[in-house]
Structures are given as C-alpha cells and as structure tokens.
Amino acid sequence: MTIHIGARPGQIAETVLMPGDPYRARWAAQTYLQDAELVNEVRGMLGYTGTWRGHRVTFQAHGMGMPSMSIYANELIRDFGAQRLIRIGSAGALQETVGLRDLVLAQGCSTLGSPSRSLFCEMQFAPIADFGLLSSANAAAERRGLPVHVGGVYSSDTFYDERQDLSNQLRRHGTLAIEMETAELYTLAARHGRKALAVLTISDHILTGQELSSAERESGFGAMVEVALEAAFA
C-alpha cells in the first residue's frame, strides 16, 4: 500500500495499462479482464487487476498531467514492481495526415518540462519508447488493419494551448500529436529499467477543431486497448 495506491502487496500485475481517465480504467477492466478486482480507489483513481487471455493485467488510472503521472508511475514501479507500463490515452492531432480515431504510437516525446526536468540541468533528455513494445504494438495495429502512425508526440503541461508558435514548430518538425503525460512515463521507465509505451487515440484535431465526446473518450477506444494488450504479451 502506498499513499496514492491502496492495493495490497501482490495485487498489482507486472503489466499495467494506464489511462488518464479512471472511468476508462473501469470500462477497460469490465470489458477485457476476467475476474477483475478493484485494487485501488484512493482519490477515485481507479485500479483493477484481472486476467486477459490468461495473463495478469492491471488497469490503473494516472490522472491528468505529468505531476500526476509521476506519482502513479513512481509508486507502481518502486512499490509494486511494475515491469511494463503502457499508457492508453487520448491525444490531439497536429498533422493533416493524422485523423480522428487514428492510433498514434509515441516513439519519442518532446516537452518543455516534466517533473524530472530538474534532474537533467542543461541537458535535453530524449524520452523514448521501449522498442519491443513499440514494434509489437505496430504489428498488432497493422494486423487489425487499423490506421496507425508511429513518431514523435508532445507532452504538454497545458490543455488550453496559448502558444500557437510552439504548435507550429512542433508541426513543422513532424510531431504527430499533443498529450500530457508520456514524456514523464518514458523518463521514469528509463531511470528504473522498465519498459514503457504510449498507445494513443486521436480524440480531437488541433488543425480542424473536430473533437470526440467525453463518452467516446471514456469507453470508445477499444482498438487502442486491444493493441496495448497484444503488444504487452506478444
């Protein structure tokens, strides 16, 4: 048990899939896990453990933003022994070639700053995905014929962007999408020798203003969850 995760020792699986939204964690557990057990509800940040095709899996929500992700990823890694952490999140598309509901696999992240930023002083550390998880997720998406893009994402501290100049530069440099947590997840995984990946679904388009409902963001992203599960146990 930790301050933020009320699970008992052994109740968290080595493979943890992490949505920002606690209700997405509940929906995914109800949809994909056998014998799903509620293992955390501290602060409403729901966590469930069960089995998928015989493999133990935990869905643990991480909330919004990198400070929140940092708390959950740190405790999952250091106190519960999580080995594979896969974020299953929504993101805003930055390129015309990336469409609503497409999958984005975050190969690497740009960020202005994360909770780990101060460790690196003047260095600009490059947070990257685990290559095995990344290539397995790409193969799983292609097997299913899903529209999938692999490349850079931007982990932002702000949802309501006031820096059009930044989005323009990111777009010019091929960044696929904006979200708010992956840079910190990849940095913590690197620090502790764990495997991490972010499988994202495009929920809105920064260029066109199209957006999906909160209901679809909560329980409409099954393809993303299935790709993440297949990648974890490839």
Ligand SMILES: O=P(O)(O)O[C@H]1O[C@H](CO)[C@@H](O)[C@H]1O
């Ligand atoms: O849908 P989730 O996983 O929460 O991810 C995205 O959605 C939230 C903002 O609405 C941020 O957490 C962002 O990263």
Ligand SMILES: O=c1cc[nH]c(=O)[nH]1
């Ligand atoms: O962080 C996020 C998530 C979804 N869509 C965005 O525009 N930003």
